[in-house]
Amino acid sequence: MIKSIPRFVWPVALVLVVLKLVLLIHLNPGLEWNYDERRNGRIADNYLAGRGYVQYDATWQQFRPDAFHASFPVFVYIAWQKAGLPKHRFTLLVFALTLATYMLGILYVQRTLAYYGVGPIGSWGGAGLWAVYPSVVYYIGAYFWYENLTVPLLILVVYKLLRLYSGRPLRLVDALIIVGSVTISCLLRGYLLAIYGLLFAAWLFLSLQVKARSYRAVWQLSLLTLVLVSVSHWPILQKNHQLFGAYVLSNQAGFELLQGHNSVTEGRFMYDWDEPKAPLSQFVHAHQPNIDSLDQYQEGKARARLAGYWIRTHLGDEVQLWFRKTALFFSPENFISDAGPTAYHPVTAVVHLAFLLAIVLTSVHYSGLRFYRQDLLLLLPLVVVWLLSLVFFVGFRWRYFAEPAMVMFPIIIWHRLQLSSRSRRKDA
Structure with a gap:
């Protein structure tokens, strides 16, 4: 694999890695964790202090x-x-892993494009585009976010599944890479359970259609992944059952469901959702006056019920929200780590427009274009993230998982158009 990388890639990769490292350190000289992980860190501190898995509630x-x-x-x-290691060293470890997976993502974007037949110039150019894409190099990629680890692993897993779908024998090393990548990714980001669940379901279905001889290996890998993911999540289910009497992975879903379905939502993440004087808090207290007396699990359930009630009584507004969320999802906005105003970027706009154009041209069979079965594996993460945005809200941090497909699919369609054009000229 290493020997097949052209020599010109190495100095470019070195420059990119140095740039990313400089940004990581420059934007976070104190080696701080992001606000979500600071909350998790406080829970860890409280546990080590003998208080349990608790967080200080200012209201109570x-x-x-x-x-x-x-x-x-x-x-x-x-x-x-417990190992006696300081927190700032963990930040450095995450930064090191961020750099490593960044390089992994570049490599497997190139390999994915090459799998689709794109030549060296186009495939390495596409990898370079992903490497300098606004969210990858700055808006998310230059900060302490676990998405920087899990997005490249998703790119890798999709490539491995594509190759297995095309008939490559399942090697032990590939099985371990896939199972390990999926498991650690789902543990870090729970919504990846939906992405990987549907991705493997689609892979199983496609493999059944065209690769009956290798279907045993397909089932074995799928079952192994399911078992390991389930076993790794069992301690979480046990811990939450002890805390709240329910086998749940998180209490967050109900909170986020209400964020996306209420009379004051704009269809995006609301940074002031938990502030007492904010519109969402006022909306919640108007419909659920006793909300502050509930524990976190009960509150999540109450918020989910309120979201369901709002949907049933505002069907017209709900349909409008779907269109608004879809427009937001494909807008050129980018995530801002410090919760400031969301930024537009021309590169994001061009890539999104190119992706939508590629989808339209393929849908209308322009110049003989059509969707291939393996396209489903490439596009499915994007589709699932879009559906999650409709169910909850548009979050530009989880749209990150859709962006590799947005970068790669237009390049693939351009390659197919070139092949079609050459074929017509040859026939003429």
Whole structure:
């Protein structure tokens, strides 16, 4: 694999890695964690202090059980501190892994494009475009976010599944890479359970259609992944059952569902959702006056019921929200880590327009274009993230998982158009 990389790639890759490292350190000289992980870090601190998995609640002025964000990082932070390691070293570890997976993402974007037949210039050019894409190089990629680890792993897994779909024998090393990547990704970002679940379902279906001889290996890999993901999440389910009496991975879903379905939403993440005087809090208290007396699990359930009630009684507004969320999803906005105003970027706009044009041209079979079965595997993460945006709200941090497909698919369609043009000239 390494020997097949052209020599010109190495100095470019070195420059990109240095740039990313400089940005990581420059934008976070104190080696701080992001606000979600600071919350998880406080829970780890409270656990080590003997209080349990709790967070201080200013409203109640006491420590209360907390299972809002992913629990796996809390387990990691507890183990890290038990080993006597300082928090800033963990930040450095995440930065190092960010750089490593960044290079992995570049490599597998190139390999994915090459799988689709794109030549070296186009495939390495596409990899370079992803490497300098606004969200990758700055808006998310230059900060402490676990998306920087899980997006490149998604690119890798999709490539591996594409190759297996095309008939490559399942090697043990590939099985371990796929299973490990999926498991760690889902532990870090729970919504990836939906993405990988549907991705593997589609892969199983496609493999059944065209690769009956290798279907046993397909089932074995799928079952192994399912088992390992399930086993790795069991301690989380047990911990939350002890805290709230329910086997849940997180209490967050109900909170986010209400964010996306209420009379004051704009269809995007609301940074002031938990502020008492903010519109959403006023909306919640008007419909659920006793909301502050509930524990976190009960509150999540109450918010989910309120979201369901609002949808049933505002069907016209709900349909309008779908269109608004879709427009937001494909807008050239980018995530801002410090919760400032969302930024537009011309490169994001061009890529999104190119992607939508590629979808339209393929849908109308322009110049003989059509969707191929393997296109489903490439595009499915984007489709799932878009659907999650309709169910919840548009979050430009989870749209990150859709962006590799937005970058690659127009390049693939351009390659197919070139092949079609050459074929017509040859026939003429």
